[in-house]
Amino acid sequence: MDQNKIPQATAKRLPLYYRFLNNLNHQGKTRVSSKELSEAVKVDSATIRRDFSYFGALGKKGYGYNVEYLLGFFRKTLDQDEVTDVALIGVGNLGTAFLHYNFMKNNNIKIQMAFDADENKVGSSIGGVPIYHINDMEKKLNGIKVAILTIPASEADGITDRLVEHGIKGILNFTPARISVPEHIRVHHIDLAVELQALVYFLKHYPLVPEVIE
Amino acid sequence: MDQNKIPQATAKRLPLYYRFLNNLNHQGKTRVSSKELSEAVKVDSATIRRDFSYFGALGKKGYGYNVEYLLGFFRKTLDQDEVTDVALIGVGNLGTAFLHYNFMKNNNIKIQMAFDADENKVGSSIGGVPIYHINDMEKKLNGIKVAILTIPASEADGITDRLVEHGIKGILNFTPARISVPEHIRVHHIDLAVELQALVYFLKHYPLVPEVIE
DNA sequence: AAGAAGTCGTGATTTCCTTCACAATTTATC
DNA sequence: GATAAATTGTGAAGGAAATCACGACTTCTT
Numbered sequence: 001m002d003q004n005k006i007p008q009a010t011a012k013r014l015p016l017y018y019r020f021l022n023n024l025n026h027q028g029k030t031r032v033s034s035k036e037l038s039e040a041v042k043v044d045s046a047t048i049r050r051d052f053s054y055f056g057a058l059g060k061k062g063y064g065y066n067v068e069y070l071l072g073f074f075r076k077t078l079d080q081d082e083v084t085d086v087a088l089i090g091v092g093n094l095g096t097a098f099l100h101y102n103f104m105k106n107n108n109i110k111i112q113m114a115f116d117a118d119e120n121k122v123g124s125s126i127g128g129v130p131i132y133h134i135n136d137m138e139k140k141l142n143g144i145k146v147a148i149l150t151i152p153a154s155e156a157d158g159i160t161d162r163l164v165e166h167g168i169k170g171i172l173n174f175t176p177a178r179i180s181v182p183e184h185i186r187v188h189h190i191d192l193a194v195e196l197q198a199l200v201y202f203l204k205h206y207p208l209v210p211e212v213i214e
Numbered sequence: 215m216d217q218n219k220i221p222q223a224t225a226k227r228l229p230l231y232y233r234f235l236n237n238l239n240h241q242g243k244t245r246v247s248s249k250e251l252s253e254a255v256k257v258d259s260a261t262i263r264r265d266f267s268y269f270g271a272l273g274k275k276g277y278g279y280n281v282e283y284l285l286g287f288f289r290k291t292l293d294q295d296e297v298t299d300v301a302l303i304g305v306g307n308l309g310t311a312f313l314h315y316n317f318m319k320n321n322n323i324k325i326q327m328a329f330d331a332d333e334n335k336v337g338s339s340i341g342g343v344p345i346y347h348i349n350d351m352e353k354k355l356n357g358i359k360v361a362i363l364t365i366p367a368s369e370a371d372g373i374t375d376r377l378v379e380h381g382i383k384g385i386l387n388f389t390p391a392r393i394s395v396p397e398h399i400r401v402h403h404i405d406l407a408v409e410l411q412a413l414v415y416f417l418k419h420y421p422l423v424p425e426v427i428e
Numbered sequence: 429a430a431g432a433a434g435t436c437g438t439g440a441t442t443t444c445c446t447t448c449a450c451a452a453t454t455t456a457t458c
Numbered sequence: 459g460a461t462a463a464a465t466t467g468t469g470a471a472g473g474a475a476a477t478c479a480c481g482a483c484t485t486c487t488t
Contacts, residue, residue: 009445011419015411019390033465042392045465046447053467061466062454084414093311098406100307107411146414170417172410176233178256186420188413190404192312196386197229197321199402200298200360203384205225206400223475247435259435260477267437275436276484 010051016041017051018074019106024067033064080108087144089159090151091116091131094174098148099127111148113140134159138166145169153177224265230255231265232288233320238281247278294322301358303373304365305330305345308388312362313340325362327354348373352380359383367391 020040024032034052038045052058052065058073059065075081083104088095091114103109115134116122122133132140137159147168151159156177163171170186173179176194181187234254238246248266252259266272266279272287273279289295297318302309305328317323329348330336336347346354361382365373370391377385384400387393390408395401 006419007445008416008420011415012408012412014415015408016392016405018411019407035465040392042394044447046449047445049465049467050446057467059466060454061452062456062464064465078411078415079418086410093307093314097307097311101406103407103410107407107414109410109414146417148410170413172413178230178254180256186413186416188409190409191230192315193233193317193321194226194229195402195404196300196317196323196362197292198226199384199386199400200321200323201225201228201292202222202400203360204293205220206222221475249435258477260479261475263436264438264476271437273436274484275482276434276486278435 006054010054013041013043013047013051014074014078015107016043017048018071018078018080021067021071021074022106025071030067031064032067032070034059036064078108082108084109084146085112085144086110086146086148087112087141088114088129088148088150089134089137089163090149090155091118091121091126092150095148095150096126098150099129101127112144115140137162141166141168147171149173149175149179151175220268224268227255227257227261227265228288228292229321230257231262232285232292232294235281235285235288236320239285244281245278246281246284248273250278292322296322298323298360299326299358300324300360300362301326301355302328302343302362302364303348303351303377304363304369305332305335305340306364309362309364310340312364313343315341326358329354351376355380355382361385363387363389363393365389 017037020037021032034045034048037043037048041048049059052070055073055077058070086103086109088098088111091099095114095116099111099114103111111127111129114126114129114131115137116131117134119133121131124131145168147163147170149156149159149171153176156173156175156179160171160179160181164181164185168185171179171181171188173187173189174192176191178189179187231251234251235246248259248262251257251262255262263273266284269287269291272284300317300323302312302325305313309328309330313325313328317325325341325343328340328343328345329351330345331348333347335345338345359382361377361384363370363373363385367389370387370389370393374385374393374395378395378399382399385393385395385402387401387403388406390405392403393401
């Protein structure tokens with residue numbers, strides 16, 4: 001797999017590029033330069049060219065990039081041709097926000113099911129996603145490899161263990177808990193309080209620094 | 215301001231350390247080593263020691279760190295003695311999740327007000343935070359320097375311009391739009407679809423890589 | 429009181445990522 | 459068709475962050 005050579009920082013920008021290329025395509029634009037793209041996604045144009053270059057020479061000197069070609073290329077690269085199924089654990093406000101989000105449009109990701117402990121929610125569906133009882137998780141999960149964790153921190157460890165036991169491969173963790181998993185399982189943490197506090201910290205201690213931090 | 219020397223990567227971990235130290239303190243622990251902390255927050259112990267060392271010699275060789283002392287130190291460093299007021303724009307599911315989150319406990323951040331265009335929400339309050347009409351934003355904002363953007367992407371540019379005009383300093387943007395601001399304003403983007411897709415990408419292309427990515 | 433174990437703080441190294449800067453090439457203009 | 463303008467792809471340089479590795483010191487054990 002030669003894509004092992006792609007820097008992680010680049011990989012994290014790919015979905016962003018993909019979405020903006022999609023927008024351009026819908027607008028009927030057929031060509032785009034790294035400079036234009038840079039203004040749209042707020043990433044330095046040299047970085048964009050470098051990112052693209054990991055996949056080969058995708059552009060043409062003096063011309064830029066062909067939108068349709070680039071899109072097609074990324075669709076393959078990002079495995080957009082194959083739907084990825086995801087489960088959501090915890091149908092609170094944050095979980096509900098996810099259920100309303102249409103990940104199919106740009107991402108080819110589908111939340112297939114959700115779980116909650118609240119009997120009032122179990123049996124209903126939100127955004128077309130059925131909600132099952134958390135006790136039935138193992139019965140229903142069946143082959144799903146990715147989970148979004150939007151549960152209270154106190155539940156994180158228990159649920160994580162069950163997911164790991166069941167053979168989950170990746171977890172997007174919105175819990176403040178730093179969960180423990182075997183090393184073959186990938187966890188991305190998104191900690192809303194940390195993000196907010198980090199922003200506040202930067203404002204106070206790094207005034208007037210122009211860069212946008214991811 | 216000598217804290218200009220603190221690496222941004224370190225600054226982003228400070229809130230995390232702070233919260234775990236708080237937990238330890240509540241549990242009655244008086245002492246902690248970088249190794250223990252490392253296991254709890256999933257950050258290499260050398261990195262933790264390096265992070266702390268930017269603030270001086272906070273620990274004792276052969277002993278570790280005194281929890282209470284460290285906490286007190288970070289409280290000052292993170293400006294935890296002074297409440298930071300924040301406004302939330304957009305009371306959808308994601309916004310509501312924020313309103314229920316108690317940022318006072320660990321972060322000394324307070325969402326003072328929220329705005330929405332939905333007349334049904336205006337006038338009510340969630341989690342003790344009053345909801346005003348988005349049209350009244352300028353009238354109410356009054357001195358607030360930080361905003362959380364949880365609105366539809368289509369509204370992002372317009373609202374951002376108004377916030378900038380009003381003198382906002384920092385924006386936590388949950389919108390997929392990459393908003394444009396003057397360079398003295400700090401924007402942190404958190405793009406849920408990008409995060410999810412990046413996780414999926416890593417799972418497919420970087421199998422069995424143990425590190426936890428932030 | 430001596431030796432063993434534990435732990436920090438940090439110089440040095442390594443890894444990863446970004447940015448510069450420019451030759452090569454294509455496209456646009458007149 | 460010749461000249462000017464635009465733009466890529468990339469070697470090289472620069473920068474930021476993570477990690478190694480160990481001397482120095484503290485605490486624990488007997």
